[in-house]
Amino acid sequence: SQQGEEDPQALSIQEGENATMNCSYKTSINNLQWYRQNSGRGLVHLILIRSNEREKHSGRLRVTLDTSKKSSSLLITASRAADTASYFCATDVQGAQKLVFGQGTRLTINP
Amino acid sequence: GAVVSQHPSWVICKSGTSVKIECRSLDFQATTMFWYRQFPKQSLMLMATSNEGSKATYEQGVEKDKFLINHASLTLSTLTVTSAHPEDSSFYICSASPFRGGLTGELFFGEGSRLTVL
Numbered sequence: 448s449q450q451g452e453e454d455p456q457a458l459s460i461q462e463g464e465n466a467t468m469n470c471s472y473k474t475s476i477n478n479l480q481w482y483r484q485n486s487g488r489g490l491v492h493l494i495l496i497r498s499n500e501r502e503k504h505s506g507r508l509r510v511t512l513d514t515s516k517k518s519s520s521l522l523i524t525a526s527r528a529a530d531t532a533s534y535f536c537a538t539d540v541q542g543a544q545k546l547v548f549g550q551g552t553r554l555t556i557n558p
Numbered sequence: 559g560a561v562v563s564q565h566p567s568w569v570i571c572k573s574g575t576s577v578k579i580e581c582r583s584l585d586f587q588a589t590t591m592f593w594y595r596q597f598p599k600q601s602l603m604l605m606a607t608s609n610e611g612s613k614a615t616y617e618q619g620v621e622k623d624k625f626l627i628n629h630a631s632l633t634l635s636t637l638t639v640t641s642a643h644p645e646d647s648s649f650y651i652c653s654a655s656p657f658r659g660g661l662t663g664e665l666f667f668g669e670g671s672r673l674t675v676l
């Protein structure tokens with residue numbers, strides 16, 4: 448079963464604006480990862496945050512993790528049309544030896 | 559970064575035939591590979607985990623006789639959809655990890671294979 452729930456399911460914003468996506472999960476994790484998927488393509492890893500980390504940055508990406516609330520957020524700043532894609536959170540669940548993916552957020556950046 | 563090649567990218571077959579999808583790690587040894595199925599506008603559903611040289615571990619509800627997985631080398635895993643039917647039509651994606659057993663980092667994904675069964 449899918450552990451991660453993401454919201455919103457779909458997000459449409461203007462180019463240049465910031466996009467925030469949220470992910471909630473249910474069990475203890477080793478780390479949480481965010482992936483991007485362009486339509487009809489494979490997934491590309493964006494960023495990994497470990498369970499003992501609270502915030503991480505990579506370029507225009509900022510990820511937060513709150514293990515007490517079992518939630519994470521992905522912020523994309525200064526969005527570009529090329530950021531249009533689906534974004535998935537994935538949890539490395541303790542003891543499971545596999546990633547469990549959330550439902551994803553479909554992000555559309557309007558030029 | 560590490561590259562995973564998946565082939566074919568799309569395939570159309572007749573009902574009742576079998577289809578093989580290959581997943582290769584091009585520049586690293588993949589001790590563990592994962593196979594997923596994805597329906598339109600939905601998330602990835604893990605089908606099975608395979609470790610090189612051992613039998614695949616299938617997720618609950620996935621028929622192992624229907625979806626045969628072979629991981630005979632450190633760079634190649636194959637998924638064979640046997641006696642395919644229209645309901646098997648889907649997007650199949652593989653991913654690879656250089657770490658056996660537990661995950662300690664990112665996964666590297668293939669580009670996916672779109673299967674259409676007529």
